[in-house]
Amino acid sequence: MSTAPTFMQYAPCAQVDPDLMFPHPQDRRGVAAAKSICAVCEFTAECLARALSPETRAKHGVFGGKSEHERREIQRGRPVPLDYGPIPPKHRRIAHA
Numbered sequence: 420m421s422t423a424p425t426f427m428q429y430a431p432c433a434q435v436d437p438d439l440m441f442p443h444p445q446d447r448r449g450v451a452a453a454k455s456i457c458a459v460c461e462f463t464a465e466c467l468a469r470a471l472s473p474e475t476r477a478k479h480g481v482f483g484g485k486s487e488h489e490r491r492e493i494q495r496g497r498p499v500p501l502d503y504g505p506i507p508p509k510h511r512r513i514a515h516a
């Protein structure tokens with residue numbers, strides 16, 4: 420992907436080790452961990468659109484809650500289920516009564 424867009428400065432992925440967002444494609448736990456970061460992001464739609472755009476396409480990493488493989492499937496017009504993977508406890512939002 421080209422230069423990071425402004426919204427990414429405020430996204431959850433900006434608060435973690437960048438390597439976490441670029442797991443090996445076959446590292447299922449790593450991909451799930453990266454998706455869990457995206458799961459609490461308010462910019463998911465913008466991020467995924469940008470990662471799929473021909474001008475700013477992201478070849479590697481997890482963007483918009485989708486892995487490299489899932490983005491390829493989307494680009495081929497195949498459906499991809501909504502799956503952010505498990506959300507680590509520290510990222511869960513707890514509703515207070």
Ligand code: SF4
Pocket residue numbers: 426427430431432433440456457458460461462463464466467481482483484
């Ligand atoms: S959707 Fe994921 S990769 Fe994209 S800005 Fe949000 S946390 Fe970062």
